[in-house]
Structures are given as C-alpha cells and as structure tokens.
Amino acid sequence: MCGGFDRGRVLTCSIPDLDDYDARVHWLTAVILGVVLMQVATFATTVYMHRGLAHRALTVNPWVAVPLRAFLWMSTGMRPREWAAVHRRHHAALDTAEDPHSPLVLGVWRVQLTNAYLYQRAVRDREQIDRYARDITPDAWDRWFFDHDILGPLLGIALLCLVFGWETGLLAAAIHLFLYVAFNGMVNSFAHTVGRRPYENSGTNLRVLAVITMGEGLHNTHHALPTSARLSFSRGEVDLGWQGIRLLQRLKLAKVRHEDPSKLLERVG
Ligand SMILES: [Zn+2]
Ligand SMILES: [Zn+2]
Numbered sequence: 696m697c698g699g700f701d702r703g704r705v706l707t708c709s710i711p712d713l714d715d716y717d718a719r720v721h722w723l724t725a726v727i728l729g730v731v732l733m734q735v736a737t738f739a740t741t742v743y744m745h746r747g748l749a750h751r752a753l754t755v756n757p758w759v760a761v762p763l764r765a766f767l768w769m770s771t772g773m774r775p776r777e778w779a780a781v782h783r784r785h786h787a788a789l790d791t792a793e794d795p796h797s798p799l800v801l802g803v804w805r806v807q808l809t810n811a812y813l814y815q816r817a818v819r820d821r822e823q824i825d826r827y828a829r830d831i832t833p834d835a836w837d838r839w840f841f842d843h844d845i846l847g848p849l850l851g852i853a854l855l856c857l858v859f860g861w862e863t864g865l866l867a868a869a870i871h872l873f874l875y876v877a878f879n880g881m882v883n884s885f886a887h888t889v890g891r892r893p894y895e896n897s898g899t900n901l902r903v904l905a906v907i908t909m910g911e912g913l914h915n916t917h918h919a920l921p922t923s924a925r926l927s928f929s930r931g932e933v934d935l936g937w938q939g940i941r942l943l944q945r946l947k948l949a950k951v952r953h954e955d956p957s958k959l960l961e962r963v964g
C-alpha cells in the first residue's frame with residue numbers, strides 16, 4: 696500500500712508479501728479441508744460401518760451405502776467387513792485379553808497412541824476376522840474396488856492434489872488422517888476410562904468427544920444398546936450421526952431396526 700505524497704516526497708510503499716499470503720491460503724484451505732474430510736469419514740464410519748454393518752442397527756439404501764463405502768475406501772483404506780469384525784470382537788470380549796484394544800488391559804495411552812497398530816494387528820488375525828464377519832461377504836464392489844486397500848487412499852490423495860494443488864492436497868490428507876486416527880482412538884481409549892457411566896459397562900459417555908465424532912463419544916450408551924441406531928437420550932447429548940440417520944429415514948434412504956430405541960432403555964435400566 697502507498698501512503699501518497701508528503702511535501703513532494705512519495706511515502707514508502709509497503710507491498711504485501713504475496714508468498715506469505717499464498718502460504719496462509721494453502722494452510723487455511725488444507726486445515727478446513729482436512730477437518731471436513733475427517734468429519735465425513737467419521738460419519739461414514741459411525742453410520743455405515745459401525746451402527747449399520749457391525750451392529751445391524753440400520754440398513755442403508757445402496758444409493759447412499761456405495762458412496763459412503765467409496766469415501767471410506769479413499770479416505771481410510773479400511774475394509775468395512777474387517778472393521779466390523781474387529782469391533783464385534785471388542786464387544787464380545789470386552790476388557791479381556793481377547794479384546795483388541797482394551798485400555799483396562801493395555802493401558803489408556805497405549806491404546807490411544809497405538810490404536811492404528813492395534814487395529815492392523817487384529818486384522819492380521821484372519822481366523823478371528825472370519826469368525827466375527829461370517830455374515831458379511833464381499834460383493835462385486837469389494838472385488839473390483841474396495842478390497843484393493845492401497846489403491847483407495849492413493850486415488851483419494853491424487854484427487855485432492857489434482858483439485859487443490861499438491862501442497863494443499865498432501866497437507867489436507869495428513870491433517871485428516873491425524874485427526875481421524877486421534878479422535879477415533881479416543882473412543883477406544885478415553886471413552887472406556889473417563890466420563891459418565893449411566894449404564895453398567897466399562898464404556899463412558901464423553902459429550903465433547905461425541906460432538907466431534909458424530910455421536911461415537913456416547914460410548915457407554917452404545918455398549919448398553921449396541922443395536923440402537925440412536926445414541927443420544929439425555930439433554931445436552933449431541934449425536935450428529937443420529938441426525939444424519941433421521942434425515943436419511945425421511946428421504947426413505949435408511950431403515951432403523953428399532954423405531955423407538957428409548958423403549959430399549961427401559962430394559963437396561
Ligand atoms: Zn467400546
Ligand atoms: Zn459398537
């Protein structure tokens with residue numbers, strides 16, 4: 696910006712540093728993009744993989760399920776039936792040596808910091824995967840696309856770089872991955888150690904975590920009612936996953952197993 700004239704002399708001009716400006720735009724775009732990608736991946740995780748596939752709490756119309764599977768494939772590289780098997784094992788063997796990620800057995804920080812490794816270790820145990828995912832068979836989409844787990848993330852990163860430039864694309868992918876692993880790790884670690892326990896199980900309800908994990912932080916309620924598509928039952932509890940499911944229901948794109956899940960609450964007290 697130039698300040699004009701002062702007694703015939705031109706005041707010093709300060710030209711904005713375009714490189715700095717570009718760098719700020721890249722960072723800001725990458726952070727926003729990374730957070731949005733993490734939120735969409737968390738929505739797909741909780742609605743499709745967790746509540747839908749692992750617990751059969753709802754069925755999602757293929758017009759929604761396939762895009763969610765494609766997004767999970769490109770943003771995480773995980774195979775939903777393997778995720779469902781590891782998670783079902785967690786429910787079945789809760790807080791025993793067989794539980795793939797129990798903070799009571801392994802320690803809260805070990806589960807938080809090595810959550811991705813613990814998941815991969817559980818996936819390598821093919822006998823357990825086959826046992827817990829017996830009812831989930833690969834379909835044509837899996838055979839052609841989603842079972843090629845390295846291809847998905849490579850495609851996702853390539854798309855990001857193509858649309859936003861390689862610096863912003865790579866940065867956004869890294870931010871998404873870090874946040875996704877960290878927040879979903881918190882469900883397995885902190886949501887089994889600190890927080891409210893309205894029902895008798897080792898899971899806990901962490902309201903702040905629930906806000907950023909599409910309701911997954913209401914983990915005590917989830918362990919009490921695993922077949923309920925809805926996790927929020929008290930004032931102040933936010934379950935954006937359930938809000939999304941309700942919207943899909945209204946659009947006739949999803950069907951929940953228990954139309955009135957609050958009735959289930961009476962059974963568990
Ligand atoms: Zn749990
Ligand atoms: Zn579960």
